[in-house]
Each structure stands twice: as structure tokens, then as C-alpha cells.
Amino acid sequence: MRIGSPSTMAKNSPRTPTAKRKTGRRHPLAAVALIAIGLVSTGGAYALFTxxxxxxxxxxxxxxxxxxxxxxxxxxxxxxxxxxxxxxxxxxxxxxxxxxxxxxxxxxxxxxxxxxxxxxxxxxxxxxxxxxxxxxxxxxxxxxxxLPSEETLAGDGDAALGAELFRINCAMCHNVAGAGGALTQGKFAPALTGVESIHVYEAMVTGPQNMPVFNNQNLTVEDKANIITYLQFLDDNPSVGGFDLGNLGPVSEGLFIWIFGLGSIVAITVWLTAKSN
CATH class of the missing domain: 1.10.760.10 (Cytochrome c-like domain)
Incomplete structure (x- = not known):
């Protein structure tokens, strides 16, 4: 059996791979350093801006x-x-x-x-x-x-609950419809129709003139927001029952009956008497 020559054996033998030269590698702490630099830069800029x-x-x-x-x-x-x-x-x-x-x-x-x-x-x-x-x-x-927050004045509270709170705490002076009313010694409770919501809130927490102070123990901020919602509802919804006669209740209604009701009866009586004669 003939043994191949060294040159043949060298030609047929597998070639060993050559090791690649190592290129420059990042240091293991490079990422940490970059993060630290970013945090310091961001923090410094924020501190400067603040x-x-x-x-x-x-x-x-x-x-x-x-x-x-x-x-x-x-x-x-x-x-x-x-x-x-x-x-x-x-x-x-x-x-x-x-x-x-x-x-x-x-x-x-x-x-x-x-x-x-x-x-x-x-x-x-x-x-x-x-x-x-x-x-x-x-x-x-x-x-x-x-001053109140915008959320308190937004008018998106509970109008029904606000109406109940208003009747309990405010209606005896301002009237149930916010029409205002007379007080003693020449004083009066002003009408609340068309009043800015911020002024309604400020009046409740400061108690101007003869008005009592309604702090958060009497009426919470949410309660005040509900009352403001009710008053905004009154502004947006005029009387649907005809003439409101100033929303003064039996005062204006009684006056109307005395003047126009009894006046009409007297006029008819006079007319009938004159016609019979």
C-alpha cells in the first residue's frame, strides 16, 4: 500500500482556522458611565429650569x-x-x-x-x-x-342635592329661587340670579354683610359645588310655569290677587249694577 507523499497529505488535510484579531471592545462599565452622565445632565437641566x-x-x-x-x-x-x-x-x-x-x-x-x-x-x-x-x-x-378651584365652579355637581342644601341653608334670606329678600334695619339679601359662581363661593366662605360663614364643617367643598350647580341651573332654566311674579312667593302672588282679582270683581259688579239700572 502506497503512502501518500507529504505534499499530498498537506493538500488533503483540513486547514486550521486562523484566529481573528481582536478589535477594540467596550469596557464593561461604559454603559453604566453613559447612564450616569445622562442622569446627571437631565437632573442638572431640570434643577436649573425649576x-x-x-x-x-x-x-x-x-x-x-x-x-x-x-x-x-x-x-x-x-x-x-x-x-x-x-x-x-x-x-x-x-x-x-x-x-x-x-x-x-x-x-x-x-x-x-x-x-x-x-x-x-x-x-x-x-x-x-x-x-x-x-x-x-x-x-x-x-x-x-x-380662591376656589375651577372644579368647584364648573357646575357639574348634583343640582337636586344643591337645591335641598340651598333650601335648608339659604332660602330663608335669598328665597328658594334665589330672588333675594328684605331683612331688618334697611338691609337685604341680594338676588343670586346672574351672580358669578366665584362670588357665590366666596360669599359662603367669608360671610359678607349679614351672611353667616359656611366653613367646611357646615358645608363641605362638594356641598358648595352642588349649591353652585343648582344656582347655575336656575340661571339656565327660566320659569316654565308662566309669569314668575318675581319669584317672591305669596307676597307678589297675594298682591296680584288683591289688585287684579278683587279689582276685576269690583269692576264687574259696577258694570252689572249700571246695566241693570
């Missing part, structure tokens, strides 16, 4: 307070005192909160035009920006009721 926004907010708040202080000194301090302590001409404003100031000023009740049984609504004397500055200034002096 601090800038906070600084802008603080500066804006301080500017409002400063402007409000000037407006207060020029228009309110004569009666309420430079330190909000009150005088013989006006009550203290310490603790009344932003809601009370916004209600009184944005309805024109303040500044008071003249002394009387109660402050009446009149044209507003300040712009929205000035009103914001005033209530921000007073609110910065001591805590008190703040």
Missing part, C-alpha cells in the same frame, strides 16, 4: 405684593389701617384671606362709596390685575380663605 421658574414665580409674587401694598395704602388704609388692623371706620382685614378681598373689590362693594346699612354692589373701580395685587397683598399678611 430654580429659574421658582425664581420667576417668587419675583412675580413679590411684585404683586408690592403693587398691592401701594394700592391698599392709597385706597383702603384710611378705613382698614396701614397694618390691616382696622379702625373705627372699618373692620380688621387680618385673617379674611384672599377670597374676602376678591369678593368685595371685584363686585364693586369696596371701596365703600358711603356709609349705609350695608355695602351695595356698584361698578368695579380696579382692573383684574389690580384686584389680584390687592388680594395677594392682604393674603400675604395672614392666612385665610383662598
Amino acid at each position: 430654580s429659574s421658574a421658582t425664581a420667576d414665580t417668587t419675583a412675580s409674587q413679590e411684585q404683586l405684593i408690592d403693587e398691592g401694598g401701594k394700592l391698599f395704602a392709597a385706597n383702603c388704609a384710611t378705613c382698614h389701617g396701614m397694618s390691616l388692623q382696622g379702625t373705627s371706620e372699618g373692620p380688621t382685614l387680618i385673617g379674611v384671606g384672599e377670597a374676602a378681598v376678591h369678593f368685595q373689590v371685584s363686585t364693586g362693594r369696596m371701596p365703600l362709596a358711603a356709609s349705609g346699612p350695608q355695602a351695595e354692589e356698584k361698578p368695579v373701580q380696579f382692573t383684574d390685575e389690580q384686584i389680584q395685587a390687592l388680594y395677594t397683598y392682604v393674603g400675604s399678611k395672614s392666612p385665610g380663605p383662598g
